[in-house]
Amino acid sequence: MSCAAAMAAGCDGGGVDRALASGAMRARALDDAMDAEGGACAALVREVMHAAAADGGGDGLSATSSSAALKAMRARAVSELETRAKTMRALADARVATAQGAYDAVDEAITKLDRDLAVFEEAVRARDRSYDDLAVRNVGALGDADAASPASGGFVGSGAYDAPMANPNEPTYCICQQVSFGEMIACENDDCPIEWYHFACVGLSVKNKVKGKWICPTCKKRESSRR
Known part of the structure; x- marks a missing residue:
């Protein structure tokens, strides 16, 4: 309850x-x-x-x-x-x-x-x-989507909070590959492979909301590697 x-x-x-x-x-x-x-x-x-x-x-x-x-x-x-x-x-x-x-x-x-x-x-x-x-x-535990997936063990926050029971037919989001719940934010990179993220998974909080354009750490890392 x-x-x-x-x-x-x-x-x-x-x-x-x-x-x-x-x-x-x-x-x-x-x-x-x-x-x-x-x-x-x-x-x-x-x-x-x-x-x-x-x-x-x-x-x-x-x-x-x-x-x-x-x-x-x-x-x-x-x-x-x-x-x-x-x-x-x-x-x-x-x-x-x-x-x-x-x-x-x-x-x-x-x-x-x-x-x-x-x-x-x-x-x-x-x-x-x-x-x-x-x-x-x-924060700092974020890598690219593959390294951060729960299967790889690269995401230290995986399972650290209670996500709702997933419907097998419901789409998943974020680097944690969970369904949509709680506060979420969209990456404004049109080529982002994930697009939507849970606040906690990307180091954000309800008290520290993003102002302006937000690019996810995965896309930022990829942009940096291309330069």
């Missing part, structure tokens, strides 16, 4: 989505319950006030209400309002806890992603260092 795939597999984005969706549903349910409690309280107050108006005045909730029936209604209303107020406080606390849970889920996912990114970046740096080291080892 590649570093990127491992990082993607380790980051449970689906778990965060599920937690947020569940939290949103619970928050809506709590909001609806709080609205219902608030509506019930308002209806109860209106009922007592209407009864007080019919009884001859007052708001029905003050201690000066004269009617015994109104006083009894007032006592029941105050008791019910206190009970509903406690219920609304509990719902509000649950609403805050739900929001905190959603925040914690997102924060945990971000923290884990930061850790995974740090591991991934270090793996990339390690790969680049290894790739650069291989390129340095291959």
Whole structure:
């Protein structure tokens, strides 16, 4: 598994989505319950006030209400309002806890992603260092295509890195005679017998890309021998 795939597999984005969706549903349910409690309280107050108006005045909730029936209604209303107020406080606390849970889920996912990114970046740096080291080892080990072939043993970099499994029907390139993979560069000599090369096989790296025209070491050596 590649570093990127491992990082993607380790980051449970689906778990965060599920937690947020569940939290949103619970928050809506709590909001609806709080609205219902608030509506019930308002209806109860209106009922007592209407009864007080019919009884001859007052708001029905003050201690000066004269009617015994109104006083009894007032006592029941105050008791019910206190009970509903406690219920609304509990719902509000649950609403805050739900929001905190959603925040914690997102924060945990971000923290884990930061850790995974740090591991991934270090793996990339390690790969680049290894790739650069291989390129340095291959410098000076380049000869003509025959001397550098794996069969002749003239190429010290042969097999030093992991090439993909070759399809027997897929064309091969480079002095290592492997299939195309990774960073490659083309020799701009029209008569080059190989044409395409892997960076590491010709001493190049992703941090040291060629600017301008590039001629492979094999063609350079042949040009020198003709002079």
